[in-house]
Amino acid sequence: MSTLVSAPVVAASASPRRRTRRRRVAWLLILVATVAVIAVLSVTFGNRTVSLPDIVAGLTGDIETTSAAAVARRVPRTLLALLVGAALAMAGTVMQGVTRNPLADPQILGINGGASLAVVTGLAFFGITSSLGYIWLAMLGAGLAAVFVYTIGSLGRGGASPLKLALAGAATAVAFTSLVSAILLPRIDVMSVFRFWQIGGVGGATFDKIALLLPFLAVGAVICIASSGALNSLALGDELATGLGERVRTARLVSALGAVILCGSATALAGPIGFVGLIVPHVCRLIVGPDHRWLLPVSALVGGGLLTVADVVGRVIARPQEVEVGVVTALIGAPFFIAIVRRQKMRAL
Numbered sequence: 001m002s003t004l005v006s007a008p009v010v011a012a013s014a015s016p017r018r019r020t021r022r023r024r025v026a027w028l029l030i031l032v033a034t035v036a037v038i039a040v041l042s043v044t045f046g047n048r049t050v051s052l053p054d055i056v057a058g059l060t061g062d063i064e065t066t067s068a069a070a071v072a073r074r075v076p077r078t079l080l081a082l083l084v085g086a087a088l089a090m091a092g093t094v095m096q097g098v099t100r101n102p103l104a105d106p107q108i109l110g111i112n113g114g115a116s117l118a119v120v121t122g123l124a125f126f127g128i129t130s131s132l133g134y135i136w137l138a139m140l141g142a143g144l145a146a147v148f149v150y151t152i153g154s155l156g157r158g159g160a161s162p163l164k165l166a167l168a169g170a171a172t173a174v175a176f177t178s179l180v181s182a183i184l185l186p187r188i189d190v191m192s193v194f195r196f197w198q199i200g201g202v203g204g205a206t207f208d209k210i211a212l213l214l215p216f217l218a219v220g221a222v223i224c225i226a227s228s229g230a231l232n233s234l235a236l237g238d239e240l241a242t243g244l245g246e247r248v249r250t251a252r253l254v255s256a257l258g259a260v261i262l263c264g265s266a267t268a269l270a271g272p273i274g275f276v277g278l279i280v281p282h283v284c285r286l287i288v289g290p291d292h293r294w295l296l297p298v299s300a301l302v303g304g305g306l307l308t309v310a311d312v313v314g315r316v317i318a319r320p321q322e323v324e325v326g327v328v329t330a331l332i333g334a335p336f337f338i339a340i341v342r343r344q345k346m347r348a349l
Contacts, residue, residue, distance in 0.1 A: 024288045024298075031301040035082070038305045038312075042078040043071055046315040047322075080205035080213075080269065081311045081325070082304035085276055087217050087266040089303020090296055092277020093284070094224050094259040097231035097292060098252050099165050102282070102340055106142075106263040107274035109169035113176030114145020115267040116198065120180050124190045131209050131269060135216060139264030146260050148172060200271035200326025202311055209269055216265035221300070223258030228292035231255060235290060273326045275333020276303055282340065 044050055050067040088106060095104040095111075106112045118141025122128035128137060149172050153165035180198075184191045230251035233241040238248050267273070280303045281295070288294040307325060310332065314323035 020289070024294050027287050028294075028298060028301075031298060031305070035301050035305045035308075038308050039078050039082065042081065042308050042312050043074045045312055046070060046074060047320050076205040076207050076210060077202050077311070078308060080202045080210055081308040083210065083213065083217055084202060084266040084270040084273065084304075085307025086300035086304040087220065087262040088273060088276040088307070089280035089284075089299040090221060090224050091259040091263040091266075092303075093281040093292070093296055093299045094227070094231065094255050095277065096281050097234060098255050098259070100235065101165055103166045103278070103337075104169075105275065105278035106259075106267070107173065107272065108166065108278065108337075110145050110149050110172035110176060111142045111169075111260065111263050112267055112272035112274065113173040113180075114141040114143075114148075115139070115264050116272050117141055117176045117180055118144075119197070119268065120183050120190070120194060123194060124183050124187050131212050134268040135212065135265050138268035139216070139261060142264035142267065143257075143260045145172065145176070146256055150256075197271045199324040200273035200329070201314075201324035202270050202307075203322065203324070205269075213265055213269055216261055220258045220261030220265065223254060224262065225296055227251065227255040227258060228296055231292040232290075235292075271326060273307070273329055275329050275337065276307055278340075279333055279336050280306060282336075 040055075043055055048067055048070050050071055055071050091111075092105050095106065095109060096102060098104075099109075115138035118137040119134055121141075122133060122137040128134070149165065149169045152172070153161070153168040156164070184194060230241075230246055233244050233246040234248065234251060234255075236244075241248050241251070263277075280299050284295055284298045284302055288298050307329070310328040311325045314325050314328045317323060
């Protein structure tokens with residue numbers, strides 16, 4: 001009798017899991033196809049709309065026309081936008097999981113600000129101008145900023161609550177911005193180099209820069225994906241995570257390390273682009289749910305697609321000039337941020 005009863009129960013419980021898995025796989029395939037289409041559109045549209053033969057000529061290196069030359073410039077730009085968007089989205093997803101804060105984002109938590117301050121300091125006082133130097137400086141600044149914000153947010157009763165972390169991050173970001181301005185104002189030479197980077201953009205992309213960036217992004221992504229199970233445990237709360245055998249502090253430290261590597265290296269080459277890490281995780285949870293094993297790769301796809309679309313929009317709306325991608329993401333992200341704050345306030349009532 002027990003066998004007859006248990007078999008249908010097991011089948012019934014397995015069926016929803018299979019349906020959920022199929023739905024997630026379907027979404028993953030749809031997103032891969034969508035990102036591929038976005039990449040083609042990014043190469044096609046800009047100051048000059050190009051044709052398929054021009055795209056082929058630009059990809060093969062047969063640059064005889066202005067359109068083919070435009071394609072040759074847009075290909076690394078598109079690749080950098082995909083990589084930076086994926087890195088920022090994954091970093092934001094991990095930060096929201098580590099802090100259990102829906103408002104967590106590399107910009108809001110002051111991580112981008114720390115990276116910017118480190119890069120400016122290296123430019124102004126140590127004469128560092130190489131892309132590799134930017135990457136190491138940005139990761140160092142992002143890491144120190146993360147430690148500082150978490151330390152400040154942990155003071156007082158209750159430890160590092162989501163609200164305290166958000167307030168500490170916002171205050172730290174403002175302080176870092178002021179320090180950056182104080183360093184730049186008397187140094188016109190440094191300001192001319194830094195001002196375009198500070199807005200955030202992918203217009204200066206080259207394959208050499210991308211080659212420098214890839215190892216850091218790969219390491220950060222592997223750390224974050226390897227921490228997906230720990231992030232699922234942390235979402236249940238520290239006590240339950242400990243009961244499940246998770247080392248909470250170690251899990252937070254390792255996960256945060258992966259996020260800092262992703263955020264710092266992406267910020268080094270593209271500048272402090274905001275709101276991608278805030279928007280994407282919320283959208284992806286609606287698609288695949290809260291399981292970080294699926295959430296992280298889906299966030300990478302959506303983040304890369306979002307930043308590439310923002311770059312295309314910035315190129316098209318102000319032709320023949322361009323609007324930097326950091327401005328476009330801010331225009332998209334600010335209303336989204338307000339909506340999240342209002343939603344959290346309504347839940348608290």
